[in-house]
Amino acid sequence: MSKCPFHLGGSAPLDTRRRALLRGLAAGGAALGLPSAASAREARAEELMQSPPGRDGRAANRSIAFHGAHQPGILNPPPAAGMVAAFDVLATSRKELERLFRLLTERAAFLMAGGTPPAEDPRFPPADSGILGPLILPDALTLTVAVGAALFDDRYGLAAHKPRHLTRMARFPNDALDRDWCHGDLLLQICANTPATTLHALRDVIKATPDLLRLRWKMEGFLPPALGEAKRETPRNLLGFKDGTANPDPADAALMRELVWTTPGAGEPGWAAGGSYQVVRIIRNLVERWDRTPLREQERIMGRLRDSGAPLDGEHEHDEPDFARDPEGARTPLDAHIRLANPRTAETAGSRILRRPFNYSRGITRSGQLDMGLLFICFQADLEAGFIAVQRRLNGEPLEEYIKPTGGGYYFALPGVPTEGGYLAQGLLEA
Numbered sequence: 001m002s003k004c005p006f007h008l009g010g011s012a013p014l015d016t017r018r019r020a021l022l023r024g025l026a027a028g029g030a031a032l033g034l035p036s037a038a039s040a041r042e043a044r045a046e047e048l049m050q051s052p053p054g055r056d057g058r059a060a061n062r063s064i065a066f067h068g069a070h071q072p073g074i075l076n077p078p079p080a081a082g083m084v085a086a087f088d089v090l091a092t093s094r095k096e097l098e099r100l101f102r103l104l105t106e107r108a109a110f111l112m113a114g115g116t117p118p119a120e121d122p123r124f125p126p127a128d129s130g131i132l133g134p135l136i137l138p139d140a141l142t143l144t145v146a147v148g149a150a151l152f153d154d155r156y157g158l159a160a161h162k163p164r165h166l167t168r169m170a171r172f173p174n175d176a177l178d179r180d181w182c183h184g185d186l187l188l189q190i191c192a193n194t195p196a197t198t199l200h201a202l203r204d205v206i207k208a209t210p211d212l213l214r215l216r217w218k219m220e221g222f223l224p225p226a227l228g229e230a231k232r233e234t235p236r237n238l239l240g241f242k243d244g245t246a247n248p249d250p251a252d253a254a255l256m257r258e259l260v261w262t263t264p265g266a267g268e269p270g271w272a273a274g275g276s277y278q279v280v281r282i283i284r285n286l287v288e289r290w291d292r293t294p295l296r297e298q299e300r301i302m303g304r305l306r307d308s309g310a311p312l313d314g315e316h317e318h319d320e321p322d323f324a325r326d327p328e329g330a331r332t333p334l335d336a337h338i339r340l341a342n343p344r345t346a347e348t349a350g351s352r353i354l355r356r357p358f359n360y361s362r363g364i365t366r367s368g369q370l371d372m373g374l375l376f377i378c379f380q381a382d383l384e385a386g387f388i389a390v391q392r393r394l395n396g397e398p399l400e401e402y403i404k405p406t407g408g409g410y411y412f413a414l415p416g417v418p419t420e421g422g423y424l425a426q427g428l429l430e431a
């Protein structure tokens with residue numbers, strides 16, 4: 001990673017990063033023998049760094065560290081723009097597969113830190129798409145790489161090393177899965193403050209891997225922009241409800257070890273420690289029907305009040321519902337979404353999951369209805385005890401009248417890359 005002259009450490013203070021960035025910029029120009037162009041680029045970079053055009057400079061300058069025991073993009077609060085892109089892997093050998101993961105590591109670390117691409121020689125295609133301008137600001141970008149069960153077929157000799165619960169996503173009763181929007185050997189989750197930054201990162205990865213990856217499907221999502229770290233509110237989904245209220249606390253490391261990170265033992269291969277099962281579901285919301293449903297009924301379907309997010313037996317958003325004191329469902333219907341998803345019993349405590357959903361909107365259907373919904377994403381230490389157990393409890397819930405899952409897949413988010421020099425999937429490929 002450090003071999004890339006333009007790589008700037010994601011966790012480096014801004015001033016250090018700025019100096020390194022300007023040095024990289026000058027080096028890029030000098031490499032072409034263009035000293036005056038270099039200084040002009042340097043001046044422009046300084047200007048942009050001070051005040052990125054049309055953007056909140058502080059937010060655009062924010063970088064998230066790439067290196068760590070776990071990948072970024074799982075515990076950090078989701079920014080306003082999210083994307084998942086599923087790929088088929090074209091590598092023809094294990095060696096080529098290693099080249100793919102090394103490349104993904106290099107691009108992710110560079111893009112997340114921000115910097116300048118090498119200076120352009122107009123006789124060749126540009127190194128960068130240019131859609132962010134000459135200076136790539138980190139913009140709270142995260143790239144998270146996950147693998148699907150298909151990667152463990154007979155192509156690369158990895159079958160014996162498959163995470164224990166990783167399977168091809170099977171259909172649930174309310175699903176209408178479109179095969180063009182499902183599965184994939186590899187999943188890239190890209191999150192940032194702005195959609196331009198996620199698209200830029202996707203194009204960068206695609207450009208770097210023409211012989212190694214083929215895009216299979218992609219879905220872009222969004223959240224209402226955060227009001228700032230301190231004032232962070234629970235985002236609303238496209239049914240108008242706060243979504244994420246009862247998520248387990250990502251700051252609770254012991255809880256994350258229990259619910260999110262795969263640990264050695266329990267039949268999991270050693271290399272998978274520190275990774276997490278990732279579920280993606282594209283769930284269309286039938287919003288025209290929902291918007292004609294009485295508010296009281298909407299709230300009984302969800303089990304929470306729409307405006308405050310409070311449970312039906314509480315007053316405030318973070319009040320804990322007491323289902324045990326309501327065995328007949330007088331306050332919260334027995335089939336309310338949150339009651340089925342998390343009955344809060346001793347037996348179901350192990351099925352808690354970390355949700356990280358985005359809203360999506362992609363035009364209209366052939367019958368003229370709005371095609372929008374939830375790009376549902378969740379992480380868990382055990383796919384069977386987590387998402388699959390929760391979804392089985394939700395099967396047949398009243399909310400199904402308003403939602404239709406149409407795509408997605410099951411993946412395993414790789415463990416992180418603790419230090420420079422390492423690469424994603426190194427443990428798997430060296431197992």
Ligand SMILES: C=CC1=C(C)c2cc3[nH]c(cc4nc(cc5[nH]c(cc1n2)c(C)c5CCC(=O)O)C(CCC(=O)O)=C4C)c(C)c3C=C
Nearest residue numbers: 237241242243244245246247283338341342374390391403
């Ligand atoms: C299988 C897992 C889940 C799917 C699929 C799912 C879809 C889905 N959810 C909403 C809206 C809300 N969900 C809420 C809570 C909630 N949902 C799940 C799981 C799935 N949801 C869980 C585990 C929980 C937490 C339950 C709890 O612990 O109380 C809420 C309430 C607010 C919150 O806690 O986030 C809403 C609203 C939609 C619209 C949807 C499919 C489109």
Ligand SMILES: [Fe+2]
Nearest residue numbers: 243337338341
């Ligand atoms: Fe939910």
